[in-house]
Amino acid sequence: MTIRIRDLAMTYPAAGAPAVRDVSLTIPDGAFYTLLGPSGCGKTTTLRCVAGLERPDAGEIAIGDETVFSSSDGVWVAPHDRNIGMVFQSYAIWPHMSVLENVAFPLRYRRPRPSRAETRERAMAALVLVRLDGFADRPAPNLSGGQQQRLALARALVAEPRVLLLDEPLSNLDAKLREEMRLELREMVRRLRVTTLFVTHEQIEALTMSDIVAVMKDGVIVQEGVPADIYGRPTQAFVADFIGKTNLLPGRVMARAGDGGLASIATPVGLLQCRLDGAFGVGDAVTLAVRPEHIALSAGAGEAGGPNAVAGEVAAVIYLGNLIECTVTVGTHLLRVQLHPSTPVARGARVQLALPIEHCLAMRH
Amino acid sequence: MLAIAAVACLCVVVLIATILWLSFTDGTPGDPQLGYTVAHYVDVLTDHFTWRVLGNTLVFLAVTLVVAFALALPIAWLVERTDFPGKPLVFTLMTVALLIPGFAVALGWLFLLHPRIGLVNQAVMAVFGLERAPFDISTIFGMGVVEGLSLTPITFIMIAVALRSMDPALEEAAAMSGARPLQAVLRVTLRVLSPALVAAAIYVAAICFAAFDVPAILGLTNRIFTFSTYVFRALTPTEGAPEYGGVATLGVIMLAIAALMSWGYRTVQRRAPRYAVVTGKAYRPRIAPLGRAKAPAVGFVAGYFLVSQALPLVMLAWASALPFLQTPSARAFASLSLGNFRSIPSELLMRIIGNTAILMVAVPTLTMIASFAMSWVVLRAKTRGAALVDFLAFLPVTVPPIVFSVAALLLALFVLRAVVPLYGTIWLLVIVYAVARLSYGTRMTNTALIQIHRELEEAAQMSGAGTAGVLRAVLLPLLAPTILYAWIWIALLSYRELTLPVVLATGANLPFSMLVWSYVQSSSYGRASAAALIMLTLMVPVLLLYWLAARRAGLIAPR
Numbered sequence: 001m002t003i004r005i006r007d008l009a010m011t012y013p014a015a016g017a018p019a020v021r022d023v024s025l026t027i028p029d030g031a032f033y034t035l036l037g038p039s040g041c042g043k044t045t046t047l048r049c050v051a052g053l054e055r056p057d058a059g060e061i062a063i064g065d066e067t068v069f070s071s072s073d074g075v076w077v078a079p080h081d082r083n084i085g086m087v088f089q090s091y092a093i094w095p096h097m098s099v100l101e102n103v104a105f106p107l108r109y110r111r112p113r114p115s116r117a118e119t120r121e122r123a124m125a126a127l128v129l130v131r132l133d134g135f136a137d138r139p140a141p142n143l144s145g146g147q148q149q150r151l152a153l154a155r156a157l158v159a160e161p162r163v164l165l166l167d168e169p170l171s172n173l174d175a176k177l178r179e180e181m182r183l184e185l186r187e188m189v190r191r192l193r194v195t196t197l198f199v200t201h202e203q204i205e206a207l208t209m210s211d212i213v214a215v216m217k218d219g220v221i222v223q224e225g226v227p228a229d230i231y232g233r234p235t236q237a238f239v240a241d242f243i244g245k246t247n248l249l250p251g252r253v254m255a256r257a258g259d260g261g262l263a264s265i266a267t268p269v270g271l272l273q274c275r276l277d278g279a280f281g282v283g284d285a286v287t288l289a290v291r292p293e294h295i296a297l298s299a300g301a302g303e304a305g306g307p308n309a310v311a312g313e314v315a316a317v318i319y320l321g322n323l324i325e326c327t328v329t330v331g332t333h334l335l336r337v338q339l340h341p342s343t344p345v346a347r348g349a350r351v352q353l354a355l356p357i358e359h360c361l362a363m364r365h
Numbered sequence: 366m367l368a369i370a371a372v373a374c375l376c377v378v379v380l381i382a383t384i385l386w387l388s389f390t391d392g393t394p395g396d397p398q399l400g401y402t403v404a405h406y407v408d409v410l411t412d413h414f415t416w417r418v419l420g421n422t423l424v425f426l427a428v429t430l431v432v433a434f435a436l437a438l439p440i441a442w443l444v445e446r447t448d449f450p451g452k453p454l455v456f457t458l459m460t461v462a463l464l465i466p467g468f469a470v471a472l473g474w475l476f477l478l479h480p481r482i483g484l485v486n487q488a489v490m491a492v493f494g495l496e497r498a499p500f501d502i503s504t505i506f507g508m509g510v511v512e513g514l515s516l517t518p519i520t521f522i523m524i525a526v527a528l529r530s531m532d533p534a535l536e537e538a539a540a541m542s543g544a545r546p547l548q549a550v551l552r553v554t555l556r557v558l559s560p561a562l563v564a565a566a567i568y569v570a571a572i573c574f575a576a577f578d579v580p581a582i583l584g585l586t587n588r589i590f591t592f593s594t595y596v597f598r599a600l601t602p603t604e605g606a607p608e609y610g611g612v613a614t615l616g617v618i619m620l621a622i623a624a625l626m627s628w629g630y631r632t633v634q635r636r637a638p639r640y641a642v643v644t645g646k647a648y649r650p651r652i653a654p655l656g657r658a659k660a661p662a663v664g665f666v667a668g669y670f671l672v673s674q675a676l677p678l679v680m681l682a683w684a685s686a687l688p689f690l691q692t693p694s695a696r697a698f699a700s701l702s703l704g705n706f707r708s709i710p711s712e713l714l715m716r717i718i719g720n721t722a723i724l725m726v727a728v729p730t731l732t733m734i735a736s737f738a739m740s741w742v743v744l745r746a747k748t749r750g751a752a753l754v755d756f757l758a759f760l761p762v763t764v765p766p767i768v769f770s771v772a773a774l775l776l777a778l779f780v781l782r783a784v785v786p787l788y789g790t791i792w793l794l795v796i797v798y799a800v801a802r803l804s805y806g807t808r809m810t811n812t813a814l815i816q817i818h819r820e821l822e823e824a825a826q827m828s829g830a831g832t833a834g835v836l837r838a839v840l841l842p843l844l845a846p847t848i849l850y851a852w853i854w855i856a857l858l859s860y861r862e863l864t865l866p867v868v869l870a871t872g873a874n875l876p877f878s879m880l881v882w883s884y885v886q887s888s889s890y891g892r893a894s895a896a897a898l899i900m901l902t903l904m905v906p907v908l909l910l911y912w913l914a915a916r917r918a919g920l921i922a923p924r
Contacts, residue, residue: 053823079826080834092824096842105838109829155828165827 001064001162001195003027003050008059010045019045020056021219027163027212030193032186036206037216038242043199046216047165050197051086052079063162080109085156085194086165089172091148093140099151100136103127106159126158127151129188146177153185157192164189166198170205182208203243207231215239236363240289247295247335249288251362253280265362268333269310274360286362292325292336294359297345298352308355310335314347328353366832367746369738374757376800381764383780384620384772387613405614415595415615422574422591425509429573430566432513436669437520442550443662445528447653455666459518461908462674466861467515467578468881469897472684473677474511475583476890478502482690484680491692503587512579514673520569527561528554533651546653564633571626574619575765577864582885592619593767593864600771600868609775616768627763678901685894705895713880718903721860721877723791724798725907729855731799733848736806740814741840743807745822762804770868773797777869791874797865802855813847814840846918853911860904877903 008023020042027033035043048054050061052068055076061069063084068077085106094102104123107114114122127133130150135143143151149169156164169185170178186209189196200206206213207227214224215238223230223239234240237248249267256263259278264271265288272288280286312330324339328351335353339345391400409415443449444456477485480498489499501507535557539549555562580591590598596615600607655662684690686701736758742748743755761769773796777788787793817840825835841848863878870879877900884893 051823051827053826078831079823080829080831082827083829084827086824086827088820088824090818090820092818092820094821094824094839094843105825105830106828109834152824155824159829 002029002062003033003163003195003197004060004062005046005050006060008046008049008056008061010049010054010056010058018219020049023059023216023219023221025214025221025224027195027197030195031211032189032196032198032209034198034200034206034210034213035216036200036203036213036243038201041216042219043201043216044167045219047167047197047199050163051084051165052077052082083159083162084165085159085161085163087149087152087156087167087169089168091152091169091172093143093148093151095139095141097140098136099127099132099138099140099143100124102140102151103154103158106155110159123158126154129157130154145173146181149173149181153188157194161194163195163197166196168200170200170202185209207243215242217242234289234361234363237287237289240361240363245292245336245338247290247292249290249333251286251288253282253284253286256280256282262357263362269312269330269335272308272355272360273357274362275357276362280362286364289361289363290335290355290359292338294356295335295337296354296356297326297328297337297339297343298354299344299349300352306354308357308360310353310355312351312353314345314349314351317345317347366738366741367748369735370742370754373735373739373800373803374754376796377757377760377803380769380772380776380797380800381620381760383776384613384616384768387610387775387779388617390610390613402610405610409611409614409618418590418592418595421505421589424505425512425580425591426570426573428506428509429513429516430570432510433516433520433569434562434566436514436517437524440517440666440669441521441524441528443655443666445525446651447655447662448659449655449662449666450659457912458670458674459521462515462670463518463522464857464861464904464908465515465674465678465901466863466878466897467512467576468582468863468878468885469681469901470515470674470677471511471579471582472881472885472890472893472897473680474502474507476680476684476690476894477677478507482890484690484692488692503583503589505584505589505591508580508583508589508591511583512573512576514669515579516569516573517669517673519572520565523565523568524558524562527558527565531557536651540651560633564630567626567630567633571623571630571763574623574626575767575864577767577867581863581867592622593765596767596771597867600774609779612771613775616771619765620763620768623765623768624763681894681897684890685898687891690890705891706899708892709880709896709899714899717875717877717880720791720874724794724859724876725856727795728798728802728859729852731795732802732806732855733810733852735799735803736810736851737844737848739803739807740810744811744814745819758803758807760804761801764801766801766862766864767868769797769801770865773865774868789871789873794866794869794874794876797869798859798862801865802858805858806851806855809847809851810844813844817843846914850911850914850918853907853914857904857907857911860900860907 004026006024008020009018010020011018023042023046025033035046037043045054049056049069050063056069056071058071059069060067060071063082066077067073067075068082069075094105097105100120100123103126104119107119107122124133124136127136130153132147132150132154135147140148140151149172152169170181173181182205198209207230210227212224213227213230214221215230216222217238223235225233230239231243234243240246241248249269249272251265251267251272253276254264254266254271256276260275262273263276263280264273265286267288274288310330312328312335314326315329315334316327318325319341322341324341324343324345326337326339326345328335328337330353337353345351388405389401389403391402391404440455444452449455475483477483478500480486480501480503483498483500483502486498486500489495502511531554536549536553539553540546544552575593576591577593577597580594581597584590585594585598596612596619599612599615685705686703687697688700688702688704691697739754739758743751743758773793777793781787787796821843822835822839825839830838861878862876863882866876866879867882870876877896881893881896881900884890884896
């Protein structure tokens, strides 16, 4: 079911600054929508407002055709009446219940309440879904971290909720398990076609799992789009920097052609060319972003040749296994470059860097 | 939940407001011509005797603190940081000692060291042919020593908890820097613990300031007062009618001093947050081997228990079996009998046991319901006024019991008389006991509720459970061990309580402790001992229950 949020605003009583302001978004039916951002950006608050665990100050939230919150109409639906499945960061598995009792719990509050036999049947089906059917009668605390996580998912899905909320569900798992669960979770949600709102601060989770990603900062959504656009076409320095590694160069527009044409930007590493849309004029301050994996490095000193070529000296080389990351001093500025591990490069070497025009993205600060 | 918390808050506010109000009234309360005056404050503060009592109380406090710390500090260090044998037993005995009524122990000391009837005095005088008794327990100093011995267990527990929550890496770093064990203790352990120790000292001082049992049993007949017995004497003068305004004024002054102490406690504790709470992190401290010092160490700890608890209780048993107190001799053994036990009217005994049973069931039940409601409002309900509820829940621990009982008496006699006839019923005691235990109860429910991850409740909400469902399905089952533990503890405290009923109990609503008290008042020491002994015996099964509950709640974990 569609989730629609309009002009959501909320300030915690103890805090001065608003946790969320003017957040508006629409999650299409069956989509996997991710709120991504650093801690304190308001992503969890937004999710908790949808859940009904926080009461916003203003705005409107609708799930399907039902408005669950509206400040102007005074609508408020209590969380237990919203029919939402939710997986918590701590999993929130009740330690005094068995695995089966945990899963069956939401069914006890469905109206009409299913019979005992049906409750058991549906709970077992949910456990089968997450491959925990062999653990039904175990005390819940005896499960491992990954199993608890799957149990939490089964409990969130058992009552066939209208939407699913995931609050950093993978953050408590170790790295390897997290990678497995990422795929598993995504596959399961896709199969069930349940509308999902996912909150994370891990860009890799956002990029690999989502249909749509919204990047949040200081309580507002700064960019929304499909993962490839968020990574490849960031519109703000913050997004470029937060998602993946990137080199940010402060600059000023020196000369420009028409809309979408080439422009010259003065930067600390020299004059660089990039494509610029009509919003910028000569003299405007811009930030150029270039991802380290897009910069080409070639050995040798001498004057730079070709468009966007600069000369520098290798300041540090870090071997990362699948690639080499090196820092190159160009003038007074440091540029990060990622290279194939077989590339011969040594500290102190004079090198040439090429910054491809199509990968130099100009954006406002 | 909100309503329960509000009623509990109201009880606290009304009790304290009553005593404040009456301290400014002139004449008999209930009189329509009641006037307002500050004369009581002027009278009390210009009275020479008030200042003498205050001086007495300070000496009493000092002696108590010195005795309690001199014993508790070494014992806590032995148990927590050395290979002292039988540590669980020490914890068990300390907990039991915490619950043995102070008046029973004080009575035992009276039989040992009273200048006239004390056995030690009699024996020493006979052997050395002395004219005068060499020892006198009925002095401020004697009272301080006895109080110090009986407050050692609580001091011990506070220090042991602080020691346990201290990161032993601090001591290890001292050792690696070349400090010998004793230097490490003096230079690092004690310094790091000093905020916790100061907090413990203020806490113990506050208990001591409010103490009634020991000073009452040992000092009242000799007119040696501490502040709490002075308030009691003012309320029950040996001749004439009490001046209620004056009593209320003394109560307010006592309340102010106690409030000052608890403010000091909170300040110190807040400044040492790391040591004030058990971190829950399982530290594994270095255990110092005692070696040849083991035997003296065991002797020291055993000696404490023998002298402070066993000896007085043996004296109690001895006195209970004799028609009058005498030193052990052939004649004394020949006169041993159960006469004292038989002379307690069984009809009276049954009624008193009935009253005590009501108290032991109703008080903890009421306290825990109110405490849970208050904790829930403070920690979970997003209501304004949560801070006020928190403050009011903390307030009763500040109020000395004698002030509570005076406030409740005045309230029942002069304010509520027309509306609800509570005076003389057991329910007055139930309510006052419960209000007095609110701080303890909320502290337990607060701690337990904080440990329950909020998401456990939110998950139930998202599963469709409303507030009642969340409480029934998630919170109460998870809190059950703590609630049960605190319930039994409060039942035990209600059993041994003397200060509250000494003012409030009349013929019909006497609890057990008052039976002992009234025999002491009429100098029937044999019967008082017999009654105290019955009381201690009946306590044993409840103690066992407590032990089981505490183990289940994971609250007893001596290494």
